[in-house]
Amino acid sequence: MFFADIPGQKEIKERLQRMISEERIPHALLFLGNEGSGNLPMAITFVQYTFCTNRQNEEPCQKCAACQKILKLGHPDLHFVYPIASSKEVRLSEHVMQEFREAFLANNFMNQQDWFDELNAENKQPTIAAEESNNIIKKLSYTSYEGGYKFMVIWQPEKMNASASNKLLKILEEPPDMTIFILVCHNAEQLLTTIISRTQLVKFGIADDDAIVTVLQRKGLSEQTARYCAGMAEGNYREALLIAREQDSNTAQLQHFQGFMRVALNFNVFKINPWIDQTAAMGREKQKYFLQYGLQLLRDCLLLNSGGETLVRSRNEELDFLKKFSPFVHMGNYERIVEEFNKAYYHVERNANPKILFMDMSLVVNELLNIKKPV
Ligand SMILES: [Zn+2]
Numbered sequence: 001m002f003f004a005d006i007p008g009q010k011e012i013k014e015r016l017q018r019m020i021s022e023e024r025i026p027h028a029l030l031f032l033g034n035e036g037s038g039n040l041p042m043a044i045t046f047v048q049y050t051f052c053t054n055r056q057n058e059e060p061c062q063k064c065a066a067c068q069k070i071l072k073l074g075h076p077d078l079h080f081v082y083p084i085a086s087s088k089e090v091r092l093s094e095h096v097m098q099e100f101r102e103a104f105l106a107n108n109f110m111n112q113q114d115w116f117d118e119l120n121a122e123n124k125q126p127t128i129a130a131e132e133s134n135n136i137i138k139k140l141s142y143t144s145y146e147g148g149y150k151f152m153v154i155w156q157p158e159k160m161n162a163s164a165s166n167k168l169l170k171i172l173e174e175p176p177d178m179t180i181f182i183l184v185c186h187n188a189e190q191l192l193t194t195i196i197s198r199t200q201l202v203k204f205g206i207a208d209d210d211a212i213v214t215v216l217q218r219k220g221l222s223e224q225t226a227r228y229c230a231g232m233a234e235g236n237y238r239e240a241l242l243i244a245r246e247q248d249s250n251t252a253q254l255q256h257f258q259g260f261m262r263v264a265l266n267f268n269v270f271k272i273n274p275w276i277d278q279t280a281a282m283g284r285e286k287q288k289y290f291l292q293y294g295l296q297l298l299r300d301c302l303l304l305n306s307g308g309e310t311l312v313r314s315r316n317e318e319l320d321f322l323k324k325f326s327p328f329v330h331m332g333n334y335e336r337i338v339e340e341f342n343k344a345y346y347h348v349e350r351n352a353n354p355k356i357l358f359m360d361m362s363l364v365v366n367e368l369l370n371i372k373k374p375v
Pocket residue numbers: 051052053054055060061062063064065066067068
């Protein structure tokens with residue numbers, strides 16, 4: 001990862017870079033911040049930056065052997081501890097390292113719930129048990145593979161039970177040589193104050209909209225979409241990423257709705273068939289979502305037509321289309337089009353043949369759209 005992939009936190013990035021350039025890394029750091037602050041990816045980027053042999057512009061190069069290992073979470077001097085749902089087979093974090101790796105690589109900003117979902121913990125409350133602390137001592141007693149620092153990243157130390165906390169405290173009091181602990185914590189209130197007092201605090205703030213927009217644009221989003229996602233996410237970058245993904249599917253739905261209305265308006269059997277095939281292939285859940293989404297756009301059409309613009313909920317991208325399309329939806333046909341969408345929804349839920357269903361619907365909607373607006 002790059003530091004630039006984490007929104008905001010400028011002062012923290014500079015402070016961490018300085019620790020490395022001055023070779024003054026404290027033996028225990030407490031990265032405290034809420035789930036969307038990026039304290040976990042920051043910890044890993046910091047380790048990557050420390051090990052990188054070809055740093056450029058205050059970023060890890062992503063190419064050297066050390067960077068490559070970190071990017072796969074496979075560096076022998078980077079260890080992890082995190083809450084697990086223990087069982088006979090799973091007693092230590094390393095027993096579910098593969099799951100952790102996959103979850104983190106799929107979403108660098110995963111939160112506690114994302115991780116618990118990955119573990120299929122269901123009714124269990126994942127914790128960090130005392131056995132884990134014994135294992136930490138064992139692991140850190142070996143010399144490092146690459147002859148430099150060893151890092152121990154403890155994610156959610158607040159999930160340690162009392163005996164694990166006390167054992168960790170002992171380790172922090174007499175830290176092994178060349179070992180750096182990074183405690184990545186979301187809730188310091190649940191952490192022993194004696195642990196907190198033995199760490200150097202790095203407190204993460206809430207990223208502002210501009211910082212989130214910059215990172216989303218790095219990911220290829222347009223400025224307009226990035227701004228919308230950042231505004232909705234209120235400083236939580238994980239949330240912003242989820243909204244961005246949803247936007248993506250909304251954009252696809254809008255295109256699908258536009259396609260339908262285009263062929264329904266000027267009914268043409270050659271054009272309607274590909275649309276129907278595509279809709280049939282979407283599956284029932286998406287068909288239902290499409291119909292609900294269509295109902296929302298139809299409602300906004302009527303509002304645009306009757307001076308209720310302030311009540312419209314559609315986004316800019318949708319509005320551009322609705323402004324052109326809304327004259328076709330009016331008091332003379334609105335209710336009956338809505339009825340058609342609702343009827344289709346009812347039949348999709350009951351497993352009707354989608355090809356017949358959507359063909360019927362497009363024929364009726366074609367008739368209804370061609371009803372003249374009453375004067
Ligand atoms: Zn590198």
